[in-house]
Amino acid sequence: MKEPRKPTDFAQQHGKDDRMYGERLHDPYQARGKYPEPSLCPDCGAVFEKGRWHWGSAGAGAHEQRCPACQRIQDKQPAGVVTLKGDFLSAHRHEIISLIQNAEKKEKPEHPLQRVMAIEDQDGGITVSLTDVHIARAIADALQHAYEGELDYEYSDKDTLFRASWSR
Numbered sequence: 720m721k722e723p724r725k726p727t728d729f730a731q732q733h734g735k736d737d738r739m740y741g742e743r744l745h746d747p748y749q750a751r752g753k754y755p756e757p758s759l760c761p762d763c764g765a766v767f768e769k770g771r772w773h774w775g776s777a778g779a780g781a782h783e784q785r786c787p788a789c790q791r792i793q794d795k796q797p798a799g800v801v802t803l804k805g806d807f808l809s810a811h812r813h814e815i816i817s818l819i820q821n822a823e824k825k826e827k828p829e830h831p832l833q834r835v836m837a838i839e840d841q842d843g844g845i846t847v848s849l850t851d852v853h854i855a856r857a858i859a860d861a862l863q864h865a866y867e868g869e870l871d872y873e874y875s876d877k878d879t880l881f882r883a884s885w886s887r
């Protein structure tokens with residue numbers, strides 16, 4: 720039997736586009752127009768030009784501005800947190816950590832703000848903190864795609880924060 724459509728469905732679907740790269744206007748770490756162009760991040764070397772951060776050279780006279788990813792790392796304020804637990808995790812720890820690292824390797828060359836901040840052992844499981852909701856969601860989805868298991872996640876603060884828990 721089909722469940723009746725909830726009134727919140729529209730709002731959730733409507734908000735979907737805001738989750739795309741760099742379009743989250745409400746994110747205090749990605750406020751549009753905050754950075755003069757070109758800007759160069761002194762920590763990671765990413766360059767802000769034409770409205771987006773990319774890897775490249777800024778040339779002389781670039782403004783020094785820490786990028787949102789490095790600012791989050793500095794502040795210890797992840798945009799995404801994925802917690803992992805379960806016996807399967809314990810038995811396949813290295814393989815699963817590789818999957819997380821590979822997800823970052825796939826994103827980061829094109830998208831400098833998509834990074835793993837930390838992978839930490841916590842309460843018998845693993846907590847992964849990320850600099851952006853997009854890579855956090857990508858890792859949560861990749862875990863379930865590769866290993867199934869139980870995945871719960873939620874966006875909050877106008878889609879600028881993402882939390883997921885995966886267990887198997």
Ligand SMILES: [Zn+2]
Pocket residue numbers: 760761762763764765785786787788789790
């Ligand atoms: Zn940076």
